[in-house]
Amino acid sequence: xxxxxxxxxxxxxxxxxxxxxxxxxxxxxxxxxxxxxxxxxxxxxxxxxxxxxxxxxxxxxxxxxxxxxxxxxxxxxxxxxxxxxxxxxxxxxxxxxxxxxxxxxxxxxxxxxxxxxxxxxxxxxxxxxxxxxxxxxxxxxxxxxxxxxxxxxxxxxxxxxxxxxxxxxxxxxxxxxxxxxxxxxxxxxxxxxxxxxxxxxxxxxxxxxxxxxxxxxxxxxxxxxxxxxxxxxxxxxxxxxxxxxxxxxxxxxxxxxxxxxxxxxxxxxxxxxxxxxxxxxxxxxxxxxxxxxxxxxxxxxxxxxxxxxxxxxxxxxxxxxxxxxxxxxxxxxxxxxxxxxxxxxxxxxxxxxxxxxxxxxxxxxxxxxxxxxxxxxxxxxxxxxxxxxxxxxxxxxxxxxxxxxxxxxxxxxxxxxxxxxxxxxxxxxxxxxxxxxxxxxxxxxxxxxxxxxxxxxxxxxxxxxxxxxxxxxxxxxxxxxxxxxxxxxxxxxx
Amino acid sequence: xxxxxxxxxxxxxxxxxxxxxxxxxxxxxxxxxxxxxxxxxxxxxxxxxxxxxxxxxxxxxxxxxxxxxxxxxxxxxxxxxxxxxxxxxxxxxxxxxxxxxxxxxxxxxxxxxxxxxxxxxxxxxxxxxxxxxxxxxxxxxxxxxxxxxxxxxxxxxxxxxxxxxxxxxxxxxxxxxxxxxxxxxxxxxxxxxxxxxxxxxxxxxxxxxxxxxxxxxxxxxxxxxxxxxxxxxxxxxxxxxxxxxxxxxxxxxxxxxxxxxxxxxxxxxxxxxxxxxxxxxxxxxxxxxxxxxxxxxxxxxxxxxxxxxxxxxxxxxxxxxxxxxxxxxxxxxxxxxxxxxxxxxxxxxxxxxxxxxxxxxxxxxxxxxxxxxxxxxxxxxxxxxxxxxxxxxxxxxxxxxxxxxxxxxxxxxxxxxxxxxxxxxxxxxxxxxxxxxxxxxxxxxxxxxxxxxxxxxxxxxxxxxxxxxxxxxxxxxxxxxxxxxxxxxxxxxx
Numbered sequence: 006x007x008x009x010x011x012x013x014x015x016x017x018x019x020x021x022x023x024x025x026x027x028x029x030x031x032x033x034x035x036x037x038x039x040x041x042x043x044x045x046x047x048x049x050x051x052x053x054x055x056x057x058x059x060x061x062x063x064x065x066x067x068x069x070x071x072x073x074x075x076x077x078x079x080x081x082x083x084x085x086x087x088x089x090x091x092x093x094x095x096x097x098x099x100x101x102x103x104x105x106x107x108x109x110x111x112x113x114x115x116x117x118x119x120x121x122x123x124x125x126x127x128x129x130x131x132x133x134x135x136x137x138x139x140x141x142x143x144x145x146x147x148x149x150x151x152x153x154x155x156x157x158x159x160x161x162x163x164x165x166x167x168x169x170x171x172x173x174x175x176x177x178x179x180x181x182x183x184x185x186x187x188x189x190x191x192x193x194x195x196x197x198x199x200x201x202x203x204x205x206x207x208x209x210x211x212x213x214x215x216x217x218x219x220x221x222x223x224x225x226x227x228x229x230x231x232x233x234x235x236x237x238x239x240x241x242x243x244x245x246x247x248x249x250x251x252x253x254x255x256x257x258x259x260x261x262x263x264x265x266x267x268x269x270x271x272x273x274x275x276x277x278x279x280x281x282x283x284x285x286x287x288x289x290x291x292x293x294x295x296x297x298x299x300x301x302x303x304x305x306x307x308x309x310x311x312x313x314x315x316x317x318x319x320x321x322x323x324x325x326x327x328x329x330x331x332x333x334x335x336x337x338x339x340x341x342x343x344x345x346x347x348x349x350x351x352x353x354x355x356x357x358x359x360x361x362x363x364x365x366x367x368x369x370x371x372x373x374x375x376x377x378x379x380x381x382x383x384x385x386x387x388x389x390x391x392x393x394x395x396x397x398x399x400x401x402x403x404x405x406x407x408x409x410x411x412x413x414x415x416x417x418x419x420x421x422x423x424x425x426x427x428x429x430x431x432x433x434x435x436x437x438x439x440x441x442x443x444x445x446x447x448x449x450x451x452x453x454x455x456x457x458x459x460x461x462x463x464x465x466x467x468x469x470x471x472x473x474x475x476x477x478x479x480x481x482x483x484x485x486x487x488x489x490x491x492x493x494x495x496x497x498x499x
Numbered sequence: 500x501x502x503x504x505x506x507x508x509x510x511x512x513x514x515x516x517x518x519x520x521x522x523x524x525x526x527x528x529x530x531x532x533x534x535x536x537x538x539x540x541x542x543x544x545x546x547x548x549x550x551x552x553x554x555x556x557x558x559x560x561x562x563x564x565x566x567x568x569x570x571x572x573x574x575x576x577x578x579x580x581x582x583x584x585x586x587x588x589x590x591x592x593x594x595x596x597x598x599x600x601x602x603x604x605x606x607x608x609x610x611x612x613x614x615x616x617x618x619x620x621x622x623x624x625x626x627x628x629x630x631x632x633x634x635x636x637x638x639x640x641x642x643x644x645x646x647x648x649x650x651x652x653x654x655x656x657x658x659x660x661x662x663x664x665x666x667x668x669x670x671x672x673x674x675x676x677x678x679x680x681x682x683x684x685x686x687x688x689x690x691x692x693x694x695x696x697x698x699x700x701x702x703x704x705x706x707x708x709x710x711x712x713x714x715x716x717x718x719x720x721x722x723x724x725x726x727x728x729x730x731x732x733x734x735x736x737x738x739x740x741x742x743x744x745x746x747x748x749x750x751x752x753x754x755x756x757x758x759x760x761x762x763x764x765x766x767x768x769x770x771x772x773x774x775x776x777x778x779x780x781x782x783x784x785x786x787x788x789x790x791x792x793x794x795x796x797x798x799x800x801x802x803x804x805x806x807x808x809x810x811x812x813x814x815x816x817x818x819x820x821x822x823x824x825x826x827x828x829x830x831x832x833x834x835x836x837x838x839x840x841x842x843x844x845x846x847x848x849x850x851x852x853x854x855x856x857x858x859x860x861x862x863x864x865x866x867x868x869x870x871x872x873x874x875x876x877x878x879x880x881x882x883x884x885x886x887x888x889x890x891x892x893x894x895x896x897x898x899x900x901x902x903x904x905x906x907x908x909x910x911x912x913x914x915x916x917x918x919x920x921x922x923x924x925x926x927x928x929x930x931x932x933x934x935x936x937x938x939x940x941x942x943x944x945x946x947x948x949x950x951x952x953x954x955x956x957x958x959x960x961x962x963x964x965x966x967x968x969x970x971x972x973x974x975x976x977x978x979x980x981x982x983x984x985x986x987x988x989x990x991x992x993x
Contacts (some may be wrong), residue, residue, distance in 0.1 A: 055517075
């Protein structure tokens, strides 16, 4: 065996254990949000910090540098593995272990503080924790940026290759048409009926489970639990999802579930050959979000699929207020004033993201102080949405992300929407009779196409590359905006 | 600061992170038995193995040897910390990392195989996994024993200072009086009524929760879930318990819960000063079991407490078949033919343990082959209990322990019973009016006494020492046997 092949094998053997430990760290996060007794929060922060210390030491192990110098990838898979390991090694090596552990500790503590503050609508109670997280994230960004843009350095962790400038261009391309569409929709003579009534929480959860099954979620390798903020967690053969239930709004539970199923199916759809290797996870948050959003929206909120869901709703909730499948389609997609990003319709969703993108960028650059964040949020929200935030849990405290240190993450949601628009165009071309299948609750053709063209590759290609290969064209915002204008013009009879 | 003090501080800082990582490993085990999707079992084994690799490397870190050489304990607490770290360092250093990781991997896999085999009553399906576990445990024992007795080397992991010889002496002291008591009880003219009927599973679980509360379980630092085999897991501020529910036998759920609450309260009762240090966990399995058993039996199955429970049962299950509190006390404590250790009455429980002690000892010594284990179990059971095992799930497959590699663990159950007998004698002397409190469902005086005299000390004293200090006398089997003879003579009107 050549020296290069030996180095590769040694490297991958060590990396495999690092990946396994990374899975453990992720599951600890899952446990914290679903199962952990509240009194354990300080201890958990120490545990997370210790685990991060282990992971950081492994990621910066000097042997990795030596192996990377000797190893050459024998094929495209090996080359991609080495690329990911090199990237992780270079990034981790720039961050002192002390800082990595402090971040793990603080973000674990801050999540609990955020959840309490959100429940009590008490921004002041969250501010000190947020201030500490931002200070640490700015320190981390400075280590990574090495003189470059602090916010770009953080974005790169979630979306390799993206920058604030490239994302800003994307948003500039989206905003005018989205704002115009929203205005046309809100002023339209025809308005779909809102959903009214109370919906039994157990029945909502039962339907959510059936929807997960309909989208191909493998219950043998996953599970569904409740959490304050829906999320998915884990890779390989253990990809779990969470949802939440609001009695007056079953779409919250149902579409959160489909969304998280999209994330989990991406992880579960990756080639088993890549399990516990750097290729064995979704390649970026943008590509991840493309899967969750196409499951949720282009498939789950389509006229065809909501037609099937209408029957499911009737079977569970009787005459629940929608007079027929056509009315239900309108109700599911109704555009209305709302505070909450995760409950937003497809027209307004990206406007919620733009707000966060602009605010978190200046927070990280030091141009906005955390103490001024609530006011900045409320001002911007009123300007963008035309009405005032009524309480912090509907405003600046609604999202878990900043408490976890996820700065640079929000814009990947809109990138995911853009990718989902492109993938939907390609999927529809590849499966011309898709709607006929969706109308019977069968998603197989869609989910198979996504698995074969996107999910199975894991980290093999660069993020934009995997979308480009799947679509046959370079991703851009056109398909998403065309799709939205067509769909909402139809619903609102524009 | 002296060199010794610096060494102690450095050592304890590293040890604290090791303890935190140990908590993570324990929680992974909890997750595997309660939450993990079945399809994740192979991946989980790799994760457990990687985690064990990390822990083993930390436990055998050469710096620990250097620090131990330099550090001197400034007080009794520091001396005890150093004693535990020395012990862990010496033990771990004898075991190759490869073996430690292989054991973690195999025992993780084998637990799932055991659960399936038990569900299907298929011993043959479990044998290869058991064989592998035993081979690895024999290898581990050989590393630890260094020419000494293999089984003693394993016992020492659970009960420092105990040996097969000392435990055998204990069993020799117990057996004649237990066998005589059983015979007298089974032949007695008066026999308590058995419990009959079906008991709603949700109502059982609700009562189990109330019992846990009555015994002082801190729900803010724990939780209750279902598992195939009840267990408790975790230390510090995150000590979780599990139970199981059988519709025809509510005592299974209720007394398993009280038992696990005893374990968890021990962990939660340890001084917070010892959190995430070697003193921050129960000092041995025998002392642990003394807490679970005194909660379950000397308190939970007392005439006084069952009088209160009778009212609780009536409130939940109506006229469930016991005519009064006196009859219920007899029914709770009824001695009958039964296959299952965890459901056994106090008279026969230790006979179940003796069977396992003798069989696992010869398995580890290589004098019994796993392929002959089922026959050996069935022969021994018929000889000891007077009737035949009807199916493997009632016989050799009933306990999870051997699948997890827990050889040398079973005898600590009887040691715990012996200690519980001693503690009960001391507790009753210290709290003369205890029964009056228990009769109203108030356990505070008992649980406070146990926390103050046993639990709070964690690993500060040697196992026998903590019991001796609490009782004011050296532990021996007399108090347990006297208690059993008095209690069952009264119930059976001997």
